[in-house]
Amino acid sequence: MTSWLRRQRALAEYTLAALARRRIKNTGLLLIYAMVIFVVASATLFATALRKEAEVVLAEAPEVIIQNLVMGRHDLIPGDVIAEIDGIRGVASIKGRLWGYFYDRLNGANYTLMVPLDPAMAPPAGQAIIGESLPRVREMPWETAPLFLSRTPGDLVRFDIAKRLSSDSALVSTDLILLNEANFRAFFELPEDVYTDIALSIRNPREIDTIVEKIGRLLPNARLVTRDEIARTYQKLFSWREGIMVLLAGASVLAFVIFAAEKASGLSAEETREIGILKAIGWDTGDVIAMKLWEGGLVSFGAFLLGTVLAYLHVFAFDAGLFASVLKGWSVIYPDFALTPGIDGLQLTALFFLTVLPYMAATIVPIWRAATADPDQVMR
């Protein structure tokens, strides 16, 4: 065992010296390889972080949302159904929600206007709590500058800013304007006792399906959306976007594998001669292959580490500047938020097998061919 370890160490030392001798070529290879891994790792790290972020946000969301449908479209729901649903056993709380969108003709952005479910969170009359992107897209000149919204030409509604939301919640609050109920109803000219939808919390999560079924019987025209369904939609959305990136990166990986095979099969005359010398002085085919595997392993593992570390920094320190528009979605208002750093071990392992192993596999056959050449070639 000790002898085996010493042999591996000696082979690794020789390999390092061999890599250092062809410094420019190997550095170029390492950088190209690291770049491919960087793209794939950035896409997967970013999409996973977004999914986790969405999971955290959704953990606070109501278990069931009831929406009224008219001709298949989402419509206002009368408040009197609240009392009917509240009577169903297992419903912990039920609240009517008020929210809507406002298209801002000044900059083409859509804002989400909302009344907080907890009345204590609502701003005072004439004031608003705004998401962190609003001052940026509206170019609000100072911290407490009022927000003016115009619904029709000549109309102007003023809201003083009670608070700006922090970027911690930017994934869901970047375009948000929170108003109190009276201001909201007045702004959208809504009658009393209608709501945008109704939010339910359920005592026992295992009873959600049963309660949904009961509400369905009670309100046959309503659409019932559970938290799990929203979570699945988010997952699909991010997976789809990640898929685009991984598909692009996959093409790069394929190109790289072809390049690696080409490189390995076209061993330079110097490398072939070197293998001949090593075999002539007593190395066997296994020693040469082990040395070349060390070489491939050091290059590919080095590139994997470099690519992954760069991707980690890109995603978590520089907000994935290169791919954010694809992965976050297209919008006038981009959420400007920092993702919580995290690494998924399984994902990292998959990335390792998808990037390092193809390189090793692509190079092993040409190396084996060169390593089995007759050592007496070197005598000629």
Place this chain on the structure above:
Amino acid sequence: MISVQSVCKTYNEGRPSALTALDGIDLEIARNALTVFKGPSGSGKTTLLSIISCMARPTSGRVLIDGRMVSGLPERFLTLERRRTFGFVFQRFNLIRGLSVLENVLLPATPLGGERRADAKRALARLEMLGIAGKAGERVEFLSGGEAQRAAIARALINDPPVLIADEPTANLDTELAHRFLDIVSGLRAEGRTVIMTSHDPRIWAADQVDRVVSMRDGRLEENEA
């Protein structure tokens, strides 16, 4: 010690480009002797040296080392035999560029998994004996012809093989260095080693240190000169 029996070697056998390099060679090489193969280019000297030193297999015939038949061994065992029995000095020395003299000398010991420090100590002692210990850290491409040859000899001896094989070792050396080489070889013989070499060089054939000259032509032995 080494017995070559009816050895033939044909390259590209069965093809139009087939070439018979050796044609029925019978030869006994004594232990602790300096044997030189001479002959014109294409006479089969290098092929015979390759077959004797387990670098290539004969198409037919047998090679025995100390009574053990080695010519039919599978590649793995042939490599073991080569590693255990032979050290090589090539015509162009075949040192690996970019590595230091010491790293080159250590190459044959690398796959053996020996204690690295002990290997390095042995290598330095060899370089010291050959008078180039001061060049141990220098890259081989900066060595003179004589220094490169001594580095190649040190590399050939690092695993302490009983037989030294040298292919045209003086082809690229001036007279003084050629004599110096023969002195080194005499020293190796004094250590009990067997030396087998090929040479075009009349200075070698005529040297006092040489025990036997074997002449070759067209893949056959012509004569043996004591």
